[in-house]
Amino acid sequence: MNQSATPSRQxxxxxxxxxxxxxxEWYDFYIYATAAALVFGELYFPSHDPFLSTMASFGTFAVGFFARPFGGLVFGHFGDKIGRKKALMTTLMMMGAATVCIGLLPDYASVGVLAPVLLVLLRVVQGIAVGGEWGGAVLMAGEHAPQGRRTFFASFAQLGSPAGLILSLVAFRAVTSMDHAAFLSWGWRLPFLMSAVLLIVGIVIRLGVNESPEFAQLKRAQQTATLPIADVMRSARGLVLFAIGANTIGIASVYFTNTFMIAYTTQYVGITKSMILDCLFAVAIIQFFAQPLAAWAAERIGSARFLKCAALAAMISPYPMFLLVTQGQPVAIVAGIALAIACAASFYSVIAGFVSGVFPARIRYSAISLSYQVCGAIAGGLTPLVGTWLAHRYAGQWWALAVFYTCLAAVSFACIGALDARRQKQAAMDEAAEAVGAAN
Known part of the structure; x- marks a missing residue:
């Protein structure tokens, strides 16, 4: 069946x-995050001080985030110039290959310093791949969407995050139930090696999707940008800066409530690894169902208004979260983290469609990729490190962590307000121009 025969299904x-x-892509990214919290410190950065090993491990985790803007720039360029689909096929294969190689990587005891060096290099490849993935996936879904449904359809790209998290937690929950020696020796590698199977599935599915209709129209009209990132910097610098800030809580919350929370609860609250993974699995399921509901609601009340409400709720959420988590009981932990995640995930679900609608189609891949990935490098990559430092500095006191989380949400709230004001001003100018044209 040729592609043009089934446009209604696209x-x-x-x-x-x-x-x-x-x-x-997020499964691959999250299994690294989980391994960074559970095993990489011990296997690749051995030290007499667990704090130093954990910080070194989270440092390699952060490296992937700092590689993401580069991936966003490279694949944003190709996505705006030669097509969304080709860029996405490349990012998927890069991520799968890097993840499988991590699963085969010898540890420090076997090859010495070469082990952490190779781990960092593979993490860079992961970062480049996921840096190019997000923008293309959002645009392929949003630009194929029926009229007026961009927010809801673009949210399906965001839904991959909790789904990947669920898969990663299931995979690591299975292997952490093994004998500890076997887990450290080879068990932790299995989630990484499973990525080879997922890679094949992803390639087959993506081959059946047409190129984005908006990009195809630009290409037929020969209106694609020659150097998209230069156009972004020339015409949309302010929008990019606000979009970077707007994404903050949507990105940082995931790594605060998942990656950092694993280390925090096991080291400072006395919760077992298996218990926190079980709790995070339950929370991920809640997030998975909350996100499409949030996108549906945002279409009805307006994306900007919804995002402001979600950011305000996220600012408040860390205080009850820590009160519940520090009780050390599974039900309380799930309730506390779920409360914070429900607020942040609702924001995360809607932000992709909102931000993509701010930029013109000819530079959209580059602009949203740069915005999201620079924010990811800062807010996502540094959040576990800052959280670990605060937990160590204020041991036994969670208020500093809660204030940190509130500040992250406040940045998003302020930047959404600024973007909304800019968007309303532009809409008013466009209406005035149309009125003048009609009068003439």
């Missing part, structure tokens, strides 16, 4: 492909 197919593809 919006659903594109949304499904965006979901499956980002699920695989």
């Amino acid at each position: 919006p659903v197919r594109a949304a499904t492909a965006a979901f499956i593809g980002t699920m695989i």
Whole structure:
């Protein structure tokens, strides 16, 4: 069946492909995050001080985030110039290959300093791949969407994040139930090696999706940008800066409530690894169902208004979260983290469609990728490190961590307000121009 024969199916197919593809990419990214919290410190950065090993391990985790803006620039360029689909196929294969190689990597005891060096290099490849993935997946879903449905359809790319998290937690929960020696020896490698199977599934699904209709129209009209990032810097610098800030809580919350929370609860609250993974699994399921509901609600009350409400709720959420988590009981832990995640995940679900609608199609891949990935490098990469430092500095006191989380949400709230004001001003100018044209 040729592609043009089934145009009516393409919006659903594109949304499904965006979901499956980002699920695989985020699965790969999250299993690294989980391994960084559980085993990489011991296997690749051995030290007599667990704090130093954990910080070194989270340092390699942060390296992937700092590689993400580069991936966003490279694949944003190709996505705006030669097509969204080709860029996405490349990012998926890069991520899968790097993840499988991590699963085969010898540890420090076997090859010495070469082990952490190779781990960092593979983490850089992961970062470049996921840096190019997000923007393309959001656009393939959003640009295929029916009129007026961009927010909801683009949210399917965001849904890949909790789905990938669920898969990663299931994979690590299975192997952490093994004998500890076996887990450290080879068990932790299995989630990474499973990525080879997921990679094949993702490639097959993405082959069935047409190129974005908006990009195809630009290409037919020969209106694609020659150097997209230069156009972004020339015409949309202010929008990019606000978009970077707007993404903050959507990105940082995931690594605060998952990656950092694993280390925090096991080291400072006395919770076992298996218990916190079980709790995070339950929370991830709640997040998975909350996100599409949030996108549906945002379409009805307006994306900007919804995002402001979600950011305000996120500012308040860390205080009850820590009160519940520090009780050390599974039900309380799930309730506390779920409360914070429900607020941040609702924001995360809607922000992609909102931000992508701010930029013109000819530079959209580059602009949203740069915005999201620079924010990811700062807010995502540094959040576990800052959280670990605060927990060590204020041992036994969670208030500093809660204030840190509130500040992250406040940045998003302020920047959403600024973007909304800019968007309303532009809409008013466009209406005035149309009125003048009609009068003439």
